[in-house]
Amino acid sequence: MRTKHRDTATGRDDTLGTRERVVRATSALMQRQGFDGTGIKQIAQEAGATLGSVYHFFPGGKQQLAVAAVRHGDREFADLLREILDSEPDPAAAVMACTRSLAEGLRESDWVDGCPVTATALGTAGRFPDIQQAAAEAFEHWHALVLDKLRAAGIRDEDADDLAWTVINTLEGAELTAQVSRSVKPLEAAGRHLARLITLYQQAATTP
Amino acid sequence: MRTKHRDTATGRDDTLGTRERVVRATSALMQRQGFDGTGIKQIAQEAGATLGSVYHFFPGGKQQLAVAAVRHGDREFADLLREILDSEPDPAAAVMACTRSLAEGLRESDWVDGCPVTATALGTAGRFPDIQQAAAEAFEHWHALVLDKLRAAGIRDEDADDLAWTVINTLEGAELTAQVSRSVKPLEAAGRHLARLITLYQQAATTP
DNA sequence: AACCTCCTAGAACGAACGCTCTATCTAGAG
DNA sequence: CTCTAGATAGAGCGTTCGTTCTAGGAGGTT
Numbered sequence: 377m378r379t380k381h382r383d384t385a386t387g388r389d390d391t392l393g394t395r396e397r398v399v400r401a402t403s404a405l406m407q408r409q410g411f412d413g414t415g416i417k418q419i420a421q422e423a424g425a426t427l428g429s430v431y432h433f434f435p436g437g438k439q440q441l442a443v444a445a446v447r448h449g450d451r452e453f454a455d456l457l458r459e460i461l462d463s464e465p466d467p468a469a470a471v472m473a474c475t476r477s478l479a480e481g482l483r484e485s486d487w488v489d490g491c492p493v494t495a496t497a498l499g500t501a502g503r504f505p506d507i508q509q510a511a512a513e514a515f516e517h518w519h520a521l522v523l524d525k526l527r528a529a530g531i532r533d534e535d536a537d538d539l540a541w542t543v544i545n546t547l548e549g550a551e552l553t554a555q556v557s558r559s560v561k562p563l564e565a566a567g568r569h570l571a572r573l574i575t576l577y578q579q580a581a582t583t584p
Numbered sequence: 585m586r587t588k589h590r591d592t593a594t595g596r597d598d599t600l601g602t603r604e605r606v607v608r609a610t611s612a613l614m615q616r617q618g619f620d621g622t623g624i625k626q627i628a629q630e631a632g633a634t635l636g637s638v639y640h641f642f643p644g645g646k647q648q649l650a651v652a653a654v655r656h657g658d659r660e661f662a663d664l665l666r667e668i669l670d671s672e673p674d675p676a677a678a679v680m681a682c683t684r685s686l687a688e689g690l691r692e693s694d695w696v697d698g699c700p701v702t703a704t705a706l707g708t709a710g711r712f713p714d715i716q717q718a719a720a721e722a723f724e725h726w727h728a729l730v731l732d733k734l735r736a737a738g739i740r741d742e743d744a745d746d747l748a749w750t751v752i753n754t755l756e757g758a759e760l761t762a763q764v765s766r767s768v769k770p771l772e773a774a775g776r777h778l779a780r781l782i783t784l785y786q787q788a789a790t791t792p
Numbered sequence: 793a794a795c796c797t798c799c800t801a802g803a804a805c806g807a808a809c810g811c812t813c814t815a816t817c818t819a820g821a822g
Numbered sequence: 823c824t825c826t827a828g829a830t831a832g833a834g835c836g837t838t839c840g841t842t843c844t845a846g847g848a849g850g851t852t
Contacts, residue, residue, distance in 0.1 A: 394829075394830085408709060408710065409620070409707060409709075409711075410618050410619075410620060410621075410706065410707035411618075411621070412617070412618060412620035412621035412707070413618075413619070413620035413707050413708075415808075415809065415810085416809085416810065416811080417808085417809085417810090425830085426830060426831050426832065427811085427830095427831080427832065428813095428829080428830055428831050428832070429829065429830055429831080431811075431812085432828080432829060432830075433829090437810070437811070438810065438811090486710070487709070487710070488709050488710040490706065490709065494706065494760065495706045495707060495709075497764050498618065498698070498702065498703045498706055498707075498760070498763075498764075499617060499618035499620070499621050499703060499706075499707055500621075501616060501617075501695070501696050501698065501703075501763060501764075502616065502694070502695070502696040503617075508764060508766075511764045512764050512765045512766070515761055515764060515765060516765075538769075538772075538773035538776065538777070539773070539777065541758075541761070541769065541770045541773040541774075542754065542758075542770075542773050542774055542777040544757075544761065544770075545754055545757035545758040545760075545761050545770050545773070545774050546750065546753055546754045546757055546774075547757070548756075548757035548760055548761060549752075549753035549754055549755070549756035549757020549758065549760065550749075550750075550753040550754075550757065552702065552706070552753075552756055552757065552760070553723055553749070553752065553753050553756060555706075555709065556705050556706075556709075556716060556719045556720050556723060557720045557723060557724075558716075558720070561746075561749065562749045562750075562752075562753050564746075565746035565747070565749040565750050565753070566749075566750055566753050566754075568746065569746070569747065569750040569781055572781065572784070573777055573780065573781055576780070576784065602799080602800085623838075623839065623840080624839085624840060624841085625838085625839085625840090633800085634800060634801050634802065635801080635802070635840095635841090636799080636800055636801050636802070636843095637799065637800055637801080639840095639841075639842080640798085640799060640800075641799090645840070645841070646840065646841090
């Protein structure tokens with residue numbers, strides 16, 4: 377029954393298992409519409425699955441779906457972030473490359489694909505601790521990646537941790553502002569200023 | 585019928601008109617639960633109004649309610665921002681005071697009251713242009729306030745505009761990260777680094 | 793008195809929601 | 823072949839959604 381054909385219109389890949397297709401559809405839909413704006417029947421339709429299949433793989437219902445979607449978004453952005461950070465030896469240049477990549481992704485999606493976990497996490501702030509914790513763990517993973525890069529570049533340990541948080545914060549906020557404003561300007565400014573900040577702490581580390 | 589009594593349990597103020605009570609309830613609820621997570625009947629109940637009253641003042645329905653709520657959040661945060669910026673002559677110290685204020689607000693609300701426009705705007709990204717534009721205007725208003733402060737402190741015009749965007753971006757992102765992580769650490773780091781960045785551009789302006 | 797405008801009140805509608813349920817299909821083991 | 827567990831299929835449950843609708847109350851003007 378399952379064909380090896382890729383549906384170019386919806387981006388759905390029938391070679392993936394049902395569970396994976398459902399997770400990806402949930403992630404994509406909640407990224408755009410948030411938790412409450414996304415229906416399970418809509419997820420099933422987008423994934424090319426039926427309601428029975430969805431509840432077979434996710435007996436915990438919508439909440440379990442959201443947690444899986446957030447974790448998927450976590451891995452997805454972590455892979456992108458790792459790739460970009462590895463491609464540039466200089467951390468300042470690497471962070472600027474990140475802002476360019478985020479800007480490109482936003483523009484290509486006509487300003488609808490923002491951070492894959494923010495929309496889901498924000499709408500469920502105090503209501504579903506599981507979802508919130510999955511989102512918090514995503515931020516921590518991304519922070520760890522940036523932290524490694526900063527430390528490898530010689531930035532002092534006591535500076536690097538906070539600086540890595542500011543990098544994540546600013547990327548997050550700039551993407552959000554850029555999306556709402558439909559302009560890459562906030563992301564461009566963020567890249568320039570983060571690069572400036574990073575080189576500042578690099579100099580501080582080499583001249584004690 | 586209308587008493588002059590303030591309901592200390594719900595925070596509802598009966599001395600306000602119905603329309604204003606509805607707007608405030610919408611703003612508060614959508615700040616926590618987003619657009620789709622907030623029902624009109626819930627708004628009516630929280631505001632101490634009936635469904636008929638809500639639709640009398642907002643015949644445009646939920647969409648019009650959301651726009652009014654975002655504009656209310658815009659004014660609310662603009663007032664706070666203006667007050668803090670005016671209380672500190674040094675822009676770096678003023679921005680740090682902002683991060684402290686945001687951290688305090690988050691902690692007091694048990695991490696549920698984040699930015700009053702983000703949750704509403706994110707969930708309606710591509711669907712309701714009116715809401716998105718109201719949110720974009722809010723960011724512009726806040727940006728203008730920071731921009732004035734930076735210029736008044738002598739920062740070069742060509743630097744100040746981008747720098748003001750990064751301040752807004754980073755405040756936004758840090759509040760978001762702090763809320764999800766239930767920790768003030770991201771906000772504290774943001775305050776320190778923004779202050780550092782601002783003084784850097786101040787020095788650049790005085791030593792050509 | 794009558795009248796008019798503003799506002800309040802909530803029943804009722806069709807649609808969509810999350811979820812449960814039973815039934816059927818498929819594939820591999822024996 | 824039969825047996826079984828995993829996966830698929832979708833009708834239907836009760837509830838809630840946004841919205842519409844009609845009816846009534848409050849207060850001022852004529």
